[in-house]
Amino acid sequence: MQKRKKIGIIGATGSIGTQAIELLMQNQDKFLIEFITAHNNEKLLDQIQSDTGAKHSFLTTDPNYENILKSYLETLDIDMVLHAATGINGINSAYMIVDHGIDIALANKESLVTAGDIIINRAKETGSNIVPVDSEHSAIFQSLIGHNTKDIESITLTASGGPFRTRPSDSMDYISIEEALNHPKWFMGNKVSIDSATMMNKGLELIEAKYLFNIDHTKLNVVIHPESIIHSLVNYNDGSTIAQLGYPDMKIPISYALAYPGRVQNAAKCLDLAEVGELTFFKPDFTRFKALQIALDALESNSNKRFIMLNSSNEAAVMAFLKGDIKFMDITKIVELAIEEIDFEDSKTVYDAIDSSKKAYEKAEQIIKKFK
Numbered sequence: 001m002q003k004r005k006k007i008g009i010i011g012a013t014g015s016i017g018t019q020a021i022e023l024l025m026q027n028q029d030k031f032l033i034e035f036i037t038a039h040n041n042e043k044l045l046d047q048i049q050s051d052t053g054a055k056h057s058f059l060t061t062d063p064n065y066e067n068i069l070k071s072y073l074e075t076l077d078i079d080m081v082l083h084a085a086t087g088i089n090g091i092n093s094a095y096m097i098v099d100h101g102i103d104i105a106l107a108n109k110e111s112l113v114t115a116g117d118i119i120i121n122r123a124k125e126t127g128s129n130i131v132p133v134d135s136e137h138s139a140i141f142q143s144l145i146g147h148n149t150k151d152i153e154s155i156t157l158t159a160s161g162g163p164f165r166t167r168p169s170d171s172m173d174y175i176s177i178e179e180a181l182n183h184p185k186w187f188m189g190n191k192v193s194i195d196s197a198t199m200m201n202k203g204l205e206l207i208e209a210k211y212l213f214n215i216d217h218t219k220l221n222v223v224i225h226p227e228s229i230i231h232s233l234v235n236y237n238d239g240s241t242i243a244q245l246g247y248p249d250m251k252i253p254i255s256y257a258l259a260y261p262g263r264v265q266n267a268a269k270c271l272d273l274a275e276v277g278e279l280t281f282f283k284p285d286f287t288r289f290k291a292l293q294i295a296l297d298a299l300e301s302n303s304n305k306r307f308i309m310l311n312s313s314n315e316a317a318v319m320a321f322l323k324g325d326i327k328f329m330d331i332t333k334i335v336e337l338a339i340e341e342i343d344f345e346d347s348k349t350v351y352d353a354i355d356s357s358k359k360a361y362e363k364a365e366q367i368i369k370k371f372k
């Protein structure tokens with residue numbers, strides 16, 4: 001019998017985590033769940049543990065969390081960790097996994113945005129494979145296999161445009177939390193849903209792509225594709241474009257990352273293009289979705305401290321919006337103001353990135369107070 005792949009899951013109770021659990025349970029002959037974590041939701045974590053037979057479970061809120069994670073990474077002979085926790089708390093976990101030379105299925109985008117160089121370089125040193133879970137990066141990753149990076153002309157990330165793609169600017173101030181969470185194509189956790197509504201998500205993804213694929217920002221672009229069937233494209237210097245397609249279903253990239261370098265069956269449907277009918281594409285509107293412009297400016301500056309401020313101030317502002325403290329359009333304004341007030345340096349180590357992310361978050365909270 002083939003050896004089962006040993007998996008750990010950080011953020012098992014979330015949108016990505018629970019879909020991964022479903023997939024692993026459908027392929028029990030191929031996978032073994034070694035550990036699972038949640039942040040607060042102990043009840044669901046216990047339920048998942050009893051349903052799956054996962055050997056260990058623990059909470060990221062446990063003050064001893066990092067020591068527990070370290071001891072499991074050292075002793076459990078894990079093949080891959082799915083990192084699907086939200087937010088800047090995930091930076092150190094991502095680093096710890098690659099530091100131990102363990103493969104990572106990476107959904108947590110905040111770790112790459114804030115410490116991309118540090119994490120990627122450490123992964124190269126230890127031999128850890130980073131396989132992206134984000135659908136766009138999974139598409140790019142798959143479209144690069146068998147090709148040379150030097151032959152890339154450009155990479156195009158697709159974006160659905162979110163729930164407000166066609167909403168008139170003069171009504172954008174009155175967007176409710178429910179409307180912003182109601183994504184037309186993807187069912188996701190709250191933070192990434194709001195990021196998709198402001199389009200900051202695409203900005204974060206551009207930064208993620210820069211690090212993951214070691215590509216200059218001038219070769220990265222975005223196209224709006226409301227049907228979300230083409231998940232991203234790589235354009236080569238001979239005029240060929242390679243893309244990955246599929247229905248908008250996160251089970252597909254989750255499945256690809258967990259099974260890498262192979263594939264496993266899952267509950268996702270295969271694409272029927274005649275059923276889809278029409279695929280449409282538009283240029284992004286950088287005026288209505290200023291977050292995208294702010295992220296592009298940050299990319300152009302290629303400054304780690306700016307990526308950190310962008311990421312932390314956005315996270316703080318999204319949390320404030322979800323609490324009902326600020327308006328939807330304030331999120332981007334807060335990020336813009338916060339970027340003007342960076343008072344830390346580029347990070348040399350992962351600890352610098354974590355410290356600066358926390359400082360940046362606190363700075364943003366000060367700015368948010370003025371908007372309440």
Ligand code: NDP
Pocket residue numbers: 010011012013014015016017037038039040041042060084085086087089090107108109110133134135186187188189190191192250
């Ligand atoms: P959810 O909010 O649905 O779930 C987050 C998970 O992380 C839960 O298990 C949660 O535990 C845990 N968690 C929450 N806060 C923290 C924290 N501060 N530290 C550690 N763990 C925490 O998020 P998603 O599954 O939607 O997203 C996870 C990551 O994947 C994000 O970085 C997101 O950007 C990225 N991603 C998600 C996509 C999606 O389709 N959902 C698509 C592409 C990327 P508890 O339940 O106890 O709160």
Ligand code: MG
Pocket residue numbers: 134135136205
């Ligand atoms: Mg995405």
